[in-house]
Amino acid sequence: MLEIVEAFCLKHNLFAPGDTLVVACSGGPDSLALLDVLARLQETYALKLVVCYVHHGIRKAADREVGFVSRAAQERGCLFVTERVDVPALAAARHESEETTGRIERYRILRRTAATYHAAAIAVAHHQNDQAETVLQHLLRGSGLTGLTGMHPKSGDIIRPFLAVTRKDIETYISGQGLIPCDDETNHLDIYLRNRIRRRLLPELMQYNPNIVSDLNRLADIVQGENEYMEKATAAAYAEWVCQDTPGCHIAKKKLTSLPVALQRRLVRNMFQQISGQAGNIPFHYTEQLRAMASQDTGRQFRCRTIWAYTTYDNLHIVPADTAIPVIPDARRRDDTKVPLDGPGTYQLGPYTLTVVLSRERPQEKDLHVCVLDYDTHSAFYVLRYRRPGDKIRLGPHSSKTLKKYFIDKKIPLSQRDSIPLIAHNENILWIFGQAAAFEASVQTETPLYMIGTITGGDLHA
Template structure:
């Protein structure tokens, strides 16, 4: 029965092409042992070339014995065997990850490395319908969007899951019938892990009311998957129309043309955030995270921010959304300008000259000129501080905070704008924006300052 079911799954989702070279991930547990045996029996129909891969997480005492078991299993079928190992616990602690996430990351990295090095066209994993149902409840408990609730994909790029429509009960029946041995992972009984809690407690209760919950929910998940695939096509069209860019580790989205259906907005936003900040991962963002970002996008005035996992922050700055690592406190030293010369500061290089510049009719925003009779050295270059003001004729002394708000300068940029001040601490020039107009040259002796970005 399983063979026919898997055969239909392969055809329905086009998991294999004729002549595929398939790397089968085998832990030694019941699911992966069943997967390997089934693929060996179906391999002739698709002319598949199979090999076995096993990753040792070094988390349990029996891990080495499990690796030996899988090695013997590969030998039984006459298949090539590839193994890898990492100290997952140490990696999790270093990166601040949970054990499950760190283990998954290291395991997938190993499989991808072997697949690329040895020229495999597909990687087959042993996820089952039971796993899919458990994943649905895990994500529902945490809070998830349609993207999360759709469950585990039968196929994603070159990764395939032939057992995704087979229940764990069917797998045990198959193993018993075929007299196949497997190893038991002792950690699967530890209900401190969310998946095990869902499997052994939540689903046990639900099955008292509906013993066929896996098959019932399997049909629901199939429907959700088709809905999600349709929305994905619409999201891709929307992304082609959106104005966004990713540079220096930060994503910028122009909100002026972000006028889509609410469902498209949610999925487009989620897709971009995952693509640039959590690539190759799932389950990092909850529905609350996406709603939080959409919430600040709906605000019309000023700047708003919302925190995302792992130190990422979304900030709406007028008609722009900026997503990236949270800004750290800037502690750039002051630079004292004592006369003519070159003065590096932050991302800029300042060139200071003194002389007759009356032949220069206009200055761009990266140049400033002051009457040397009104402005004297030393000058100071630094970033803004609370209370800084700029004297504007006819207005008076205006706080830089208010000036930036009026000019709609994004909050993230305000902290990186250099200021040039005199020895009294008065702001003479907001670099790239405005200088004191009452200090412009009237005589022939001028202090000329040019700011250039470092390359």
């Protein structure tokens, strides 16, 4: 087994000659075997080993194990450090399980030890059976591709030399070396999901597939390669298509929906993680809801504890949850003011001023701020107002559409639609500021009198 582990370490560059390594050791079979194997490689690779025992404050037996691991380290010429943490108290205060709190605190102490001794990495004793259990655990929780990658030989500052071997290999090694490890009685309790997987589910699956451990490890290895490719593709797409805002970020809805679904999901998750600062798992239904918004109309919103997402005409925006909410046009009260146009004069609609004159001569130059209508045909019914539900405009003798559809086709931002001055007759729009006149309001060659209206003011630019 020593040769297998050594070759695995070299293949994955888990350490370099002269490195200092922190070895996490509880005194159990796996970690004791790891300490013994790495100690046998010390001289060959000039390694310096710092053995760390973390006392979780849960088991009385841990008091004896501290001394056991200390002696094991000294016998192999290694430094030894230990630290105690009250996991039950911390778990209660944080409203976490003891299993979760114990893992968090264990790695916190290991990393602090590594920093103190300037260690290149932290060696842990996860092996192929642990890998199989991890994949099953993630599968039971409905994991995506990333979760099925399981554990990597090297994850940041964590190295796993024993992913090359099985629990049976380790047991054989312990017996052959005459090692007598400690026994953690909590490993035999079914109160933890991982223990139930190890003690019940995995043995049951072996009845269907005796090679289930190696097959699940192969699955993790395959998925790691696939996932690595997808991460690179996502990073490239993110850099190209996601725009950074202050605060938040956004992506063009058309671009997002044009991408493969797998890439859409990863981009949305990355945007979510960047803005929320949440590195862990994001609920799948969050991802799907955000993706769906990119295919919907302007003004859609989604909120959770850490982010707020909304859509504009072109983009899907994600901002921190505490960001001040901009006005969502569909949600605000529309200005229902209507101003009858009863001849020449000046008329006011909000910030806009309409100046109307009558002329028997048609203006020669076209100006989007100026409307020219047939005064004789509709003058008694002209009103100046903003849009309302049910508005429609006739663009040709046989062509009519709702004003909403017209704005969509013209890509008028939703944030502007309620602020565009209109001249209307009932629900029929005769002129849209900055756009066009309706067919029935267009000036005829025999028109004896022109109504010329000029718009000034406001913050829209035709």
